[in-house]
Amino acid sequence: MSDNQSNLSGSEMNTSDASNDAGTDQGRVFRDDPLPNWWKLIFVVTIAFAPPYFFWFHNGAPGRTAAERYDAALAANLRLQFAEIGELSATRENVLKFLYEDSWLKVGRAVFKSNCVSCHGSEGGGLAGPNLCDDSYKNIKEIGDILKVLQNGAGGGAMPAWQGKLSPNELVLVSSYVASLRGSNPATAKPAEGQEIAAWPPKPVEQEKSAEANSQSDSSPDEG
Amino acid sequence: MNSGAELGADMTEASSASFGELDVKSFDDSIVRMFAAATLLWGLFAILVGLGVAHLLVIPKMFGGSEVYSFARLRPLHSSVALYAFLVNGMFAALYYSVQRLCGVRIWSAALAWLHFVAWQVVIGMAVYTLPRGLMQGRDHAELVQPIYLAMIFIWTVLFGLNYWMTLRRRRIQRLNVSLWFYSATIVTFPVLMAASNVVLPVSWVKSYPLLGGVQDIVLQWCYGQVSVYYLLLMPFLGLMYFFVPMVSGKPISSHRLAIVHFWALVILLLWSGSRNLHHTAIPEWLSTAGMLAGLMLWMPLWGGLLNGWRTLRGGEANFSNSTVYRFLACSLVFYAISTFEASLLSIKSVSAWTQYSDWTIAHLHNGMMGWNGMLAFGAFYWLAPRLFQKKLWSDRAVSVHFWFALIGVLLSVLPIYVSGMKQSNMWNSLDELGYLAHPDFIDSLNASRGMWWARILGGSFYLLGLVVMAGNFLLTWLLSSEPSGLASEDAERLAMLQSSNDLQDGAEIPCLLESAPVLDAARSFERTSALRWHQIWESSPGRFYVIPLLMILIVSIVQLVPVLFLQSSVPKIASVKPYTPLELMGREIYLQKGCYSCHTQVVRPLVAETMRYGDFSRAGEFVYDFPPFWGKRRIGPDLAREGGKQSSKWHWRHLDNPGLLVEGTLMPSYSDLLDSRIDFERIPSYVDSAKLLGVEYEGENEDLVQNAKDQAERIAAEIVSAGGSIQRGGVMTLESQAVALIAYLQRLGTDLNTPVATDDAQVAAAQ
Numbered sequence: 001m002s003d004n005q006s007n008l009s010g011s012e013m014n015t016s017d018a019s020n021d022a023g024t025d026q027g028r029v030f031r032d033d034p035l036p037n038w039w040k041l042i043f044v045v046t047i048a049f050a051p052p053y054f055f056w057f058h059n060g061a062p063g064r065t066a067a068e069r070y071d072a073a074l075a076a077n078l079r080l081q082f083a084e085i086g087e088l089s090a091t092r093e094n095v096l097k098f099l100y101e102d103s104w105l106k107v108g109r110a111v112f113k114s115n116c117v118s119c120h121g122s123e124g125g126g127l128a129g130p131n132l133c134d135d136s137y138k139n140i141k142e143i144g145d146i147l148k149v150l151q152n153g154a155g156g157g158a159m160p161a162w163q164g165k166l167s168p169n170e171l172v173l174v175s176s177y178v179a180s181l182r183g184s185n186p187a188t189a190k191p192a193e194g195q196e197i198a199a200w201p202p203k204p205v206e207q208e209k210s211a212e213a214n215s216q217s218d219s220s221p222d223e224g
Numbered sequence: 225m226n227s228g229a230e231l232g233a234d235m236t237e238a239s240s241a242s243f244g245e246l247d248v249k250s251f252d253d254s255i256v257r258m259f260a261a262a263t264l265l266w267g268l269f270a271i272l273v274g275l276g277v278a279h280l281l282v283i284p285k286m287f288g289g290s291e292v293y294s295f296a297r298l299r300p301l302h303s304s305v306a307l308y309a310f311l312v313n314g315m316f317a318a319l320y321y322s323v324q325r326l327c328g329v330r331i332w333s334a335a336l337a338w339l340h341f342v343a344w345q346v347v348i349g350m351a352v353y354t355l356p357r358g359l360m361q362g363r364d365h366a367e368l369v370q371p372i373y374l375a376m377i378f379i380w381t382v383l384f385g386l387n388y389w390m391t392l393r394r395r396r397i398q399r400l401n402v403s404l405w406f407y408s409a410t411i412v413t414f415p416v417l418m419a420a421s422n423v424v425l426p427v428s429w430v431k432s433y434p435l436l437g438g439v440q441d442i443v444l445q446w447c448y449g450q451v452s453v454y455y456l457l458l459m460p461f462l463g464l465m466y467f468f469v470p471m472v473s474g475k476p477i478s479s480h481r482l483a484i485v486h487f488w489a490l491v492i493l494l495l496w497s498g499s500r501n502l503h504h505t506a507i508p509e510w511l512s513t514a515g516m517l518a519g520l521m522l523w524m525p526l527w528g529g530l531l532n533g534w535r536t537l538r539g540g541e542a543n544f545s546n547s548t549v550y551r552f553l554a555c556s557l558v559f560y561a562i563s564t565f566e567a568s569l570l571s572i573k574s575v576s577a578w579t580q581y582s583d584w585t586i587a588h589l590h591n592g593m594m595g596w597n598g599m600l601a602f603g604a605f606y607w608l609a610p611r612l613f614q615k616k617l618w619s620d621r622a623v624s625v626h627f628w629f630a631l632i633g634v635l636l637s638v639l640p641i642y643v644s645g646m647k648q649s650n651m652w653n654s655l656d657e658l659g660y661l662a663h664p665d666f667i668d669s670l671n672a673s674r675g676m677w678w679a680r681i682l683g684g685s686f687y688l689l690g691l692v693v694m695a696g697n698f699l700l701t702w703l704l705s706s707e708p709s710g711l712a713s714e715d716a717e718r719l720a721m722l723q724s725s726n727d728l729q730d731g732a733e734i735p736c737l738l739e740s741a742p743v744l745d746a747a748r749s750f751e752r753t754s755a756l757r758w759h760q761i762w763e764s765s766p767g768r769f770y771v772i773p774l775l776m777i778l779i780v781s782i783v784q785l786v787p788v789l790f791l792q793s794s795v796p797k798i799a800s801v802k803p804y805t806p807l808e809l810m811g812r813e814i815y816l817q818k819g820c821y822s823c824h825t826q827v828v829r830p831l832v833a834e835t836m837r838y839g840d841f842s843r844a845g846e847f848v849y850d851f852p853p854f855w856g857k858r859r860i861g862p863d864l865a866r867e868g869g870k871q872s873s874k875w876h877w878r879h880l881d882n883p884g885l886l887v888e889g890t891l892m893p894s895y896s897d898l899l900d901s902r903i904d905f906e907r908i909p910s911y912v913d914s915a916k917l918l919g920v921e922y923e924g925e926n927e928d929l930v931q932n933a934k935d936q937a938e939r940i941a942a943e944i945v946s947a948g949g950s951i952q953r954g955g956v957m958t959l960e961s962q963a964v965a966l967i968a969y970l971q972r973l974g975t976d977l978n979t980p981v982a983t984d985d986a987q988v989a990a991a992q
Contacts, residue, residue: 054510
């Protein structure tokens with residue numbers, strides 16, 4: 001042991017002289033490297049950072065807490081989602097209008113995928129709930145009824161009511177999407193239930209009418 | 225100064241002389257052998273169960289859907305056994321060995337040590353018996369039933385702690401070696417934290433309720449319970465590191481003052497970090513910030529152990545090619561470096577917003593436990609084996625084989641689940657260009673993980689094989705090997721080195737840089753203080769290593785926990801949140817016993833992607849009637865905090881019966897037994913009584929409560945039947961099946977927040 005002690009680096013001190021009366025060849029090594037500077041620096045910085053950060057973060061200024069930042073992020077996301085259509089009113093006309101707007105059907109599809117697939121299947125072919133892809137419907141006589149079923153539920157709670165859980169925009173867009181599923185015939189579709197009903201009305205042609213349906217839109221110039 | 229030097233020399237002489245005489249007969253190593261054997265056996269069991277759990281994620285029907293072997297029952301078993309039986313037994317073995325050497329005396333009472341050994345194994349046996357039977361507390365960091373924890377605390381403090389303390393008192397080496405600081409702090413801290421996190425009200429041997437519900441129980445579990453586990457995986461293992469690394473490398477600890485600084489920093493800071501895993505949940509936000517900052521401050525103290533270990537290990541006689549023990553220790557330190565850095569990283573709020581509830585948490589944990597704790601224990605055991613058996617290992621090659629198996633095992637277990645964790649986080653949290661969920665279907669995240677889950681099974685198998693090789697090697701050493709190991713003299717030398725590096729701290733030889741400099745005395749005394757010589761005195765009195773950690777617990781409790789536990793403002797009341805109905809209480813109990821919380825969390829965080837997927841974020845006031853709350857740690861299924869009203873009762877009915885029929889690719893097992901078994905309505909009053917004991921108000925006599933439950937069951941059954949469900953199944957009426965109780969609970973979840981309270985106000989107005 002004592003042989004390689006003298007080779008030990010820098011801050012080790014061979015102090016066996018101090019106790020040479022022990023008369024053994026056992027080395028007594030005292031090694032006490034200084035703390036590395038980077039280590040001290042980072043440690044001090046993390047400590048110095050903590051109290052000011054804590055008091056800065058919790059000084060009551062608006063917009064810092066998780067809930068407030070969430071509100072801001074949610075508002076930003078809503079603007080992204082619905083900037084062009086604003087806040088829709090949940091009406092039959094809007095359901096019909098967006099049935100023919102493919103880009104917004106995608107939004108309806110996203111809402112459907114998040115909320116409806118566990119009963120109606122990812123393609124709308126039906127699981128616990130009925131098939132939405134054929135021409136037969138259980139509680140629907142015409143396109144506006146889709147919205148009503150969504151809002152109020154049906155089948156004694158088998159279909160839950162979504163009013164209040166989804167925004168009016170989402171209710172309209174997912175209704176349009178459900179209407180658009182008609183005739184898509186996915187591979188895993190359930191057999192038809194209910195009664196066959198007439199085809200959806202065609203796309204409303206008059207520009208004025210669609211502007212009316214869009215009455216609450218921010219982007220509508222008439223509304224000012 | 226001079227006398228100090230002489231004193232130091234005398235002490236050194238005394239200690240090295242005593243080591244010269246000490247041979248193995250001076251110590252009691254039989255207890256070490258017993259704990260080591262238990263470690264190996266429980267280790268095999270723990271990893272085997274872990275492999276079973278891992279298989280259930282890729283082959284959900286692997287065990288034929290048997291309840292005892294379901295994921296929700298095996299997962300807590302795996303984690304409890306891996307921690308308390310594998311790693312802690314290993315720690316006990318190495319600790320009993322090192323403490324005797326570092327104190328220079330036999331263990332105080334061999335009988336007590338044996339009792340400790342037997343009792344600890346019995347307690348683990350109790351855990352193995354209860355957990356698969358659904359006897360759990362359902363609390364994230366206190367899953368075992370209360371009597372087991374009480375037994376653990378008793379064994380730890382009396383059978384183990386007292387023996388340790390008395391050994392310290394009778395030690396022949398005055399200064400406590402670094403390892404002993406870490407051991408002492410753990411031995412005093414762990415049982416206190418464990419006891420504090422188990423403040424529960426027992427109503428029977430196997431059933432107890434937390435005294436404080438909701439957010440307060442969560443804080444108790446994480447700020448005491450989780451920290452106690454954290455303490456257990458860090459502090460004593462650092463102590464082991466400080467013993468085995470110098471013994472292997474033959475070099476003294478590279479920096480004594482770094483050891484001092486990082487030890488005390490850990491003692492002071494670790495306890496604050498419990499809330500760093502609760503970011504964005506319904507706990508008070510200042511607590512979350514405090515946890516984050518503590519997590520960041522912990523980075524360097526944690527790495528202090530790494531630096532000291534690494535610098536001590538390197539440059540000695542052992543190296544990567546000539547010593548397999550060295551390999552294990554070096555790898556252990558590398559995994560320690562990664563997982564401790566990661567711990568600090570994950571404590572940052574925005575990082576944790578991304579990683580929380582995914583496989584990432586699991587990867588982090590396994591990185592630490594398999595890599596740092598496991599590899600260190602293996603290294604220590606291979607170093608110990610020739611000393612315990614007094615003969616050479618049967619095969620050195622087998623050690624090398626184990627090393628590579630273990631290394632591949634850790635990497636293959638951990639890296640794939642980091643990847644799957646990132647995939648899951650990404651799929652859950654990302655929005656598409658329209659501002660909608662990019663992956664609205666939760667199942668997608670499971671399907672994307674499957675390949676990685678297969679890979680981690682391979683990793684676990686390697687790890688298991690490695691342990692089998694180790695056990696075999698030890699067995700054959702015991703039975704067949706005869707060549708004496710002849711390590712005693714080398715060990716005595718190194719022990720003396722380890723001890724003298726401590727002893728010679730005696731100030732005299734350290735030059736005071738400012739001694740002759742023209743500065744004020746104050747500067748000199750500051751220089752002396754910062755050179756940490758005062759710590760020499762501390763090292764001679766073990767009491768400080770007990771008292772200061774205890775004091776820290778007290779301080780942390782006063783600053784962090786008391787406000788949460790006793791200030792009403794921490795949990796703002798929500799008028800519309802009402803107690804659970806008697807039937808829902810029973811549903812909660814089923815939820816707990818089935819272990820639903822193993823896969824489903826019940827807390828929605830205020831993050832856009834999360835509220836879009838699950839509904840409005842959770843408020844603290846929503847959980848006041850949850851004893852305990854089922855917040856959970858991981859999402860293998862979707863969050864259920866807002867499940868109420870999302871699906872029809874009929875859907876839940878069919879889903880419990882056969883989840884695969886409704887959700888393609890689901891991992892959830894069938895709970896059809898709930899449809900086939902009757903509710904024991906007679907037990908309803910006992911659940912209500914427990915709730916009353918906890919301060920929840922219920923009106924009515926027992927008969928009313930039972931009637932109330934029956935009425936609610938009838939309503940739900942009516943919904944199911946009117947939606948086309950069957951009236952009875954196998955002789956059990958729908959309205960009396962346990963599934964209905966669970967559905968009642970599920971349909972209640974998260975619905976109170978937006979329930980109008982007008983009727984209440986009207987009543988109040990009418991009363992006035």
